[in-house]
Amino acid sequence: MTAMSSRLDDWVGPASGGTDMIWRRSLLMLVGMWVGILLLFWRDAADMAVIWWTSSTFNHCLLILPILGWLVVMRKTELAALVPVTWWLPLLYVAAGSFGWLLGDAASVALARQLGLIMMLQGTAAALLGPNVTRGLSFPLFYMFFLLPFGEEAVPALQLVTADMCMFLLGLFGIPAHIEGIFISTPAGLFRVAEACSGVKFLIAMVALGALISNLCFTSWNRRAIFMAACFIVPIIANGIRAFATIYIAEFRGIESAAGFDHVFYGWIFFGIVIAVIIGGAWRYFDKSPDAPAFDPARLQMPARFQVSAKAVMIGLGLIIAIPAAWPVIISAQVPPLPEQIDLPRPAGWQIVDHQSGQHWSPRFDGASRILYARYRNRAGQEVDFFAALYDRQSEGREIVGYGQGAIDPDGGWSWVENIPAPQGAKAEKIMGAGGVLRDVVSYYRIGGVTSGSASRIKLATMKAKLLGGDQQAAAILLSAPYKGKASQIAAINGFANDMGNIDKVADQMMGVR
Template sequence: MNSIAANSPIPSTLTRPWRLALPALLLLLAWVLFLYRDTGIAMVTIWARSETFTHGFLVPPIVLWLIWRQRHAIAAQQIQPALWILLPVACTALVWLLGDLAAVNAVTQLALVALLVLSVPAVLGLAVTRQIIFPLGFLFFAVPIGEFVMPQLMAWTADFTVFALRLSGVPVYREGLQFVIPSGNWSVVEACSGVRYLIASITVGTLFAYLNYQSTKRRILFVIVSILVPIVANWLRAYMIVMLGHFSGNKLAVGVDHLVYGWVFFGVVIMLMFIIGARWSEPEKMTSVGASGHTQPLQAVTATRVWAIAACFAAVLALPQIALWVMDQSESAKPASLVAPAALAPEWQAVASPVAGGFKPAFQNPSAEINSTYAHEGRPVGLYLGYYRHQNYTRKLVSSNNSLVPSNDPQWAQVASASHEVAIDGKSVVVRSAELRATDLAAQAVNSRLIVWQIYWINGTLTSSDHLAKAYSAFYRLTGRGDDSAVIIVYMPKDAPGGTDTVLASFLTANYPAINRLLLKTRQDK
């Protein structure tokens, strides 16, 4: 589709169909943006605040430019509004609704862009859409998505850095994403993941491949290269930064310096990638309008058909908004309230002394929460309940901002993770497990390590999966049962007597009925 048509005059027979279709398309696009303006504003807000997705401001102008390059080939196509497009439009609108119910930005924003894209074949037809299929697809790069790969990228970066350091003869002691070498301590945090480099490289690399290559094979190969190069480059960047710090006595490549060095190194690598890729560029094919036009005479496009399909499209778009309004009206606005009981099971009594100096999980903006300690036979266990009601994009149970400890936590660092099966309420349930280490071992000589178990409670249903928690929340709200949810976290020192896993499993088995009653009472009290 990447071709330049000769500047031949546009047939006069196309003038009227385009005059009918363009106003309908523009009004439909405006209607989409108006109805789903909150989603669009959320996208722009992320572009503005996150350096990772600042390129989103450039995507719409690039798309318009790419479409403008194809204007003569587009004008030669027959406009045939497609009524059947309403089916995928309805499915996409439903996906948006489910994403909004679960407060998942990526889902709602992808759905919004998909609705904008689907408006083109709905009003103009498939022939026109085929001419601009790449620009329409490139519009999805405006969606600020991709940070979900950050944990894996961080793990790979730590693996390579430790491997390369040992290969260089530098002794390394590693725990999770933290490692120690003779010259100091290092950790792989979000800024070290390379996700910014990866997203930028894929975006620019895809555009470069489209503009410089004609064969599908070369385009795909270059996009694959634009994925692999920034990942490997980030590994090398991390290794070199640690080595610079090591040999300079931590005077170089620390603080802001290592970010500056990282971007300079990445810029050089990406520039070399494009220079090498340009050696295999293919010239654009010159085609005339007549060569790409239809051999059959154009059929008349009536204003009635164009506006009828646009009106049906607009009506389908409004259905999720109406459903959301109805659900909002039926839900109570009463705030949630949690009070820690003096005892759970009879043998587990509340005690005043907090576990590990008052550790508290980093769950943001809950509707209600408690963080108490319960003991049995001298074995204390910390219990944290974070309750969420009327969840939205700033207050939600499952979020990248909610974690046991953030990467920059001054007191604790997560060094290991696992899962365990526990008998809860007569069923075998999988819970997450994590080991936390005090960042200052001298200051935390006692209870310097914690074992923490975590599970979600979604309207009485237990799961340790983020995805299932989101799905349950959307389902319960869609069926009129609200979105009341909570996180249940239990924790205790690793070196506590009796075996940590055994004590935590016993605590959950014995006390979950009382915890469940407390959460159910909170849900019903609204």
């Protein structure tokens, strides 16, 4: 304890004995609460760490932790002039994070749980350090949001933006091209604006870097806003130019040369150029001296309102944080299993046939309790593939809807082309496989009495079932057929669905829901 006190004394700097004891007590309570929170929600913390380490999109998050420590150390002299207190107002923020975690767990949205975890850590620090210290630490506490692995949800939109920019530039340079979804065909070949070509990894990292530079180098909020807008817009434009350049080189030097250029250039070289352009353009407008203090402690010396005892704050924090961790365990104990015997539907006029012919297509539903797959043919020779994924319950890694789940397995060789008109309560899309093979897919999702092709509606129904204890069995039923030449077989899919009967009853029978 003596050694720890000495280190704390060094950290907070010279102060009176009373202030020193208050800082020591506050920091010990904060460390204890943070350790308790991280142990209670260790799966979410571990998931974030794994994503930081394994996903190139979020490797920059590994730098955020030391940056946070550096930002706090930068403020140690100013913070030492403030006195921490305990107050109850941040408990509302902690409660919002706690409830957000519970909603994220109910909807199997990892990002919502991770956001809730970050908010609980932030709110705990504010509750145990007081309003004045919290204002002094406002930017480091805000910057904790960049620990979240968020942004990949923008990949589809960025793919379309990149494809449209390529088409504009190709037209500007007189290169004939045709676009279908995210596929661009030119005389040199067919190009796909893949997920990795969306530019999302550089956009996310640039926004995080931009927020740090805005705090360190600007005092004017107008300049900060303009700089952050540049950190958002310039990487998108630069990525579109990079993608166009790859196609342009392929037109005149061949696809192999273009692939070599893209492989070498699309990395830290590209990101370094983008950073240099943005910072170089903003350099002359930096209006904050490098020697300027992070904040003026004299301006933060205000009477602290809403103070309560440390004991009351610790009890409040413990109750607020423990409830969401316990609730899912209570609800999940009430979930019955799926039936042992699950039969494929037998629509009139259709029979199950061998499905070895054609390019293999297999949707992706990680963690499904049961998978059923069959090909049907009617008397007219029309063929339709039936696929069902059934879940007795959903949890982390076992979500019926989510990124990378559904008709397109990111590792399965198929890519989304466009959405097409869908039957009521379904989602329909055209997908493309190797060699330009096309296929239509109609997807139905059902849980808690709700059938829809909308991921958001299914997420809401899942949340309701997991929060209130309703039926948690979930089913995904996908009907699909490959094109015959250039002819869509959506009519065959719709005919099969009509002959199969009410999709709600089919799904409920397979799940054993009465």
